[in-house]
Amino acid sequence: MLLSAGNHGDEYEGQCILRRAIRELDAADINGRLILLPALNGPAVEAAMRTSPLDEGNLNRSFPGDPDAGPTKAIAGFVVTHLFPMADFGLDFHSGGSTATYVNTGFLCASTSAELHRRNVDLIEAFGAPYTMVVPPGDTATDMDSSAHQAGLPFVSCELGGAGTVSASALDIGWTGLLRVLLKNRVITPDNPLLSSLSINDSKTCFIDVASDSSLITTSHHGLFEPLHELGTWVEKGQKAGNVYGLQSFIDPLETHTFASDGVVAIKRRDSLVQPGDHLYCVGGKLTREQVLALGANTTG
Numbered sequence: 001m002l003l004s005a006g007n008h009g010d011e012y013e014g015q016c017i018l019r020r021a022i023r024e025l026d027a028a029d030i031n032g033r034l035i036l037l038p039a040l041n042g043p044a045v046e047a048a049m050r051t052s053p054l055d056e057g058n059l060n061r062s063f064p065g066d067p068d069a070g071p072t073k074a075i076a077g078f079v080v081t082h083l084f085p086m087a088d089f090g091l092d093f094h095s096g097g098s099t100a101t102y103v104n105t106g107f108l109c110a111s112t113s114a115e116l117h118r119r120n121v122d123l124i125e126a127f128g129a130p131y132t133m134v135v136p137p138g139d140t141a142t143d144m145d146s147s148a149h150q151a152g153l154p155f156v157s158c159e160l161g162g163a164g165t166v167s168a169s170a171l172d173i174g175w176t177g178l179l180r181v182l183l184k185n186r187v188i189t190p191d192n193p194l195l196s197s198l199s200i201n202d203s204k205t206c207f208i209d210v211a212s213d214s215s216l217i218t219t220s221h222h223g224l225f226e227p228l229h230e231l232g233t234w235v236e237k238g239q240k241a242g243n244v245y246g247l248q249s250f251i252d253p254l255e256t257h258t259f260a261s262d263g264v265v266a267i268k269r270r271d272s273l274v275q276p277g278d279h280l281y282c283v284g285g286k287l288t289r290e291q292v293l294a295l296g297a298n299t300t301g
């Protein structure tokens, strides 16, 4: 199994979780092989940046990579050429990074292969985060997940917290999810001592659609954002979402946003000062398991 974090250097939760895995998992207890990469984009991790300081490359927009197109695409190319063929499935850890906070969520890129899609759903259900964000096939064509799918590899990712920091609850959800995935795929056995203190069997995730046009609330002003809802809150269409105030005006807001659809507040902007084009919230409407499985049902492979 391939496990990676630090794809974006300012996302720290997975970097901690994979260090813990290296420290606590006993190689003698592993069936098969674990490939653990806590700092996938090393230069970005060292610089605590989303992108590489060497070439400004966003690794998760650089797949399938190219050995002759700069360091970031070279990393992507190495993963595709040398690591994907060594793995039967994979999981990449992300978070909201420096700019946003996510609910603790799995992330499922629907595949154009029905069988692969079903295996990805199995993986993300085993991970069992409180939520699973779902995007349709081809929505993120140059990321690691889609590239793994192109190689026929079951592969999912997750988004745990963010805001340039690390919370104990996000670490706990990520660590427990990782152990569940290892157990479900028989990489570790039920008698593994790491499982003894965890409630491993109660995983259940809520699938949410974050690809709809009505998901995002975006400001068109420079100003001060006043959010009215916290992450994980259920909101309804037409409900007031927040205000943006001008920095030199003190009474009426420049704009008042309302939610365009029902859903859970899945992503919230970190910084209060905003610029035109900044996303303030992302709301995800609930999807049933059948709706998620159907995303891969009209294709073959």
Ligand SMILES: [Zn+2]
Pocket (backbone or CB within 6 Å): 007, 008, 011, 060, 093, 094, 095, 097
């Ligand atoms: Zn990321």
